[in-house]
Amino acid sequence: MARGKLTTVSQDPVSQDPVSQDPMSQEQLSQDQPFERTHFVEEVGLMFETVGLPRMSGRLFGALLISNPPYQSNRDLAEMLQASKGSISTMTRLLMQIGLIERVSFSGDRRDYFQIKPQAWAHMTKQRMTQITAFRHLAEQGLKLLADEPPKLTSRLQEMYDIHAFLERELPLLDQRWAQEQAQELHHS
Amino acid sequence: MARGKLTTVSQDPVSQDPVSQDPMSQEQLSQDQPFERTHFVEEVGLMFETVGLPRMSGRLFGALLISNPPYQSNRDLAEMLQASKGSISTMTRLLMQIGLIERVSFSGDRRDYFQIKPQAWAHMTKQRMTQITAFRHLAEQGLKLLADEPPKLTSRLQEMYDIHAFLERELPLLDQRWAQEQAQELHHS
DNA sequence: TAGTCTGTTCAGTACGTACTAAACATTTAG
DNA sequence: CTAAATGTTTAGTACGTACTGAACAGACTA
Numbered sequence: 001m002a003r004g005k006l007t008t009v010s011q012d013p014v015s016q017d018p019v020s021q022d023p024m025s026q027e028q029l030s031q032d033q034p035f036e037r038t039h040f041v042e043e044v045g046l047m048f049e050t051v052g053l054p055r056m057s058g059r060l061f062g063a064l065l066i067s068n069p070p071y072q073s074n075r076d077l078a079e080m081l082q083a084s085k086g087s088i089s090t091m092t093r094l095l096m097q098i099g100l101i102e103r104v105s106f107s108g109d110r111r112d113y114f115q116i117k118p119q120a121w122a123h124m125t126k127q128r129m130t131q132i133t134a135f136r137h138l139a140e141q142g143l144k145l146l147a148d149e150p151p152k153l154t155s156r157l158q159e160m161y162d163i164h165a166f167l168e169r170e171l172p173l174l175d176q177r178w179a180q181e182q183a184q185e186l187h188h189s
Numbered sequence: 190m191a192r193g194k195l196t197t198v199s200q201d202p203v204s205q206d207p208v209s210q211d212p213m214s215q216e217q218l219s220q221d222q223p224f225e226r227t228h229f230v231e232e233v234g235l236m237f238e239t240v241g242l243p244r245m246s247g248r249l250f251g252a253l254l255i256s257n258p259p260y261q262s263n264r265d266l267a268e269m270l271q272a273s274k275g276s277i278s279t280m281t282r283l284l285m286q287i288g289l290i291e292r293v294s295f296s297g298d299r300r301d302y303f304q305i306k307p308q309a310w311a312h313m314t315k316q317r318m319t320q321i322t323a324f325r326h327l328a329e330q331g332l333k334l335l336a337d338e339p340p341k342l343t344s345r346l347q348e349m350y351d352i353h354a355f356l357e358r359e360l361p362l363l364d365q366r367w368a369q370e371q372a373q374e375l376h377h378s
Numbered sequence: 379t380a381g382t383c384t385g386t387t388c389a390g391t392a393c394g395t396a397c398t399a400a401a402c403a404t405t406t407a408g
Numbered sequence: 409c410t411a412a413a414t415g416t417t418t419a420g421t422a423c424g425t426a427c428t429g430a431a432c433a434g435a436c437t438a
Contacts (some may be wrong), residue, residue, distance in 0.1 A: 004302060040330055047327060050320060052241035054426065065345050066329050068338075074385055074429070084428050089386055091426095116345045121352045131239060141229055142254050149257075156254050156305045162374075162389065163310045166367055174363070178355055185351075243396065263415055273398050278416055280396095299405070300414070 036050030037066060041081070053098075056083060057091045061100060064116050071104055071115035125175055132171070136164035210263035226255060231272070242287075245272060246280045250289060253305050260293055288312030308371075314364055321360070325353035 041062035047057025063080050064072060072080070077088045092114050095101040102117045117123065139161035146154045213365035252269050253261060261269070266277045281303050284290040291306045298366025306312065326349035335343045 034393075036334055040327070040334060043327055043330070045232070047323060047377055050241065050323075056426075060329075062331075065349070066334055068342055070342060070345060075383095085385065087427055088428075093386095121349060134236060134239075138229070138232055141232070145225055145229060145255055150313065153259060156259060159308070160254070160310060161365065162371075166370065167363075170363055170366070174356075174359055177359070178352065181355065182351075245396075264413090274415065275417075276397055282397075282416095 042067060054058060054091065054094070056081070056087055057094050059083075060088065060091050061095060064114065071113040073111040073113050075111070077114070098127065122175065122178065125171065128169060129168070131171070132164050132167050135170060136161060136168060225341065229255060243283070245270070245276055246283050248272075249277065249280050250305070253303065260302040261304050262300040264300070266303070287316065306319060311364065311367070314360065318357070318360060321353050321356050324327060325350060328353060362367060 010145065041059050044062030045055040045058035048061065049055050059081055060077055063077060067076075067080070074085055074088050074092065077083070077092075078085050079090070092101065092103075095114075096103065100117060100120045100123065101114050104115055105111075105115045106113070139157050139167065142157040143154060143161060146157065151158075217316035219249075230248050233251030234244040238244050248270055249266055249336065252266060253259065256265075256269070263274055263277050263281065266272070266281075267274050269279070277289065281292075285292065289306060289309045289312065290303050293302045293304055294300075295302070328346050331346040332343060332350060335346065340347075349352065
């Protein structure tokens with residue numbers, strides 16, 4: 001199966017972290033504040049549901065937010081989350097498509113590992129933009145349907161059009177400002 | 190049952206528009222470009238699904254975007270959308286809770302009518318803000334769980350925190366800019 | 379070559395959502 | 409008082425989603 005571009009790193013992941021040996025399991029969620037960690041993972045799952053994503057994808061993401069090391073294999077995630085490998089496979093693919101996680105591999109280890117993509121949330125803005133453009137376009141369609149009608153009938157669509165056109169203009173600028181703040185943070189560090 | 194605050198308008202809605210008489214029906218979607226109108230309504234339905242709302246709520250909203258008059262009763266909507274009154278009742282309540290539509294009544298007419306709320310999309314921003322705050326809060330929880338851990342482990346959560354804190358600061362300002370543009374539009378008109 | 383390990387795919391299914399139609403409650407008209 | 413009109417509520421159910429577990433494919437090791 002053709003893979004996305006893999007990031008290959010030379011260090012051996014397993015030997016870096018004794019907890020992940022033999023094997024990575026529920027131990028990790030349990031290491032301290034076990035209840036709080038499991039609760040956090042479930043909360044992220046519920047939060048993902050509110051934005052229309054499957055709960056399991058959120059739980060997976062939540063696990064990767066707090067896992068040590070910050071990358072886990074399919075099997076690791078299945079054990080941590082008490083889920084089937086098939087479900088993990090489907091959800092990791094979804095999160096990669098969205099741009100929230102990426103696959104990494106290590107020389108001498110044939111397992112795939114998944115980690116949160118740097119600047120992942122910025123990628124979410126791209127999807128938000130796609131949505132806004134789609135709404136703006138729908139408003140245009142609606143305005144065409146009501147061509148020649150008085151403003152009393154078209155104002156609802158005009159408002160939908162105007163606000164989405166405004167966001168289409170402004171959100172990329174906000175993105176740039178965010179990127180600049182990030183760059184300044186790096187300079188300060 | 191206690192109702193939300195009702196807007197009561199003195200003009201009689203039915204006598205204003207012959208198409209809505211005896212009765213409001215599929216005729217309205219059919220009046221011109223019948224296929225395009227139905228298609229538009231379905232597209233809005235699908236779009237609402239992408240943001241996690243029921244398809245029927247989107248179809249209802251789409252119908253109200255292009256209906257003439259721009260307010261319709263439960264029964265009108267049920268006929269236009271070929272849906273049950275129960276479904277319309279549930280979906281109108283949902284859209285009112287979200288802040289996208291409102292209920293209006295007319296003296297001498299005991300039917301309730303629903304119309305798109307002016308500045309409806311601005312209300313959507315409130316919900317977006319609630320979501321952002323929830324994500325920022327979750328990131329804080331995660332950072333607490335990883336207190337005393339090195340940046341290698343906390344950077345994922347720090348980035349999630351930083352971008353949501355940034356949006357929490359900036360989106361209200363964007364909202365204000367939008368409101369100012371609207372005010373200027375009104376002055377120009 | 380056979381066995382093992384890993385992740386993917388697929389058939390099957392549990393579960394939740396969202397719809398219908400009927401019953402109901404309220405209001406108004408005859 | 410009864411009938412009609414309107415919208416709400418509820419029980420029932422169709423349907424789609426998202427999960428499991430088994431089968432599978434590929435790669436590696438002994």
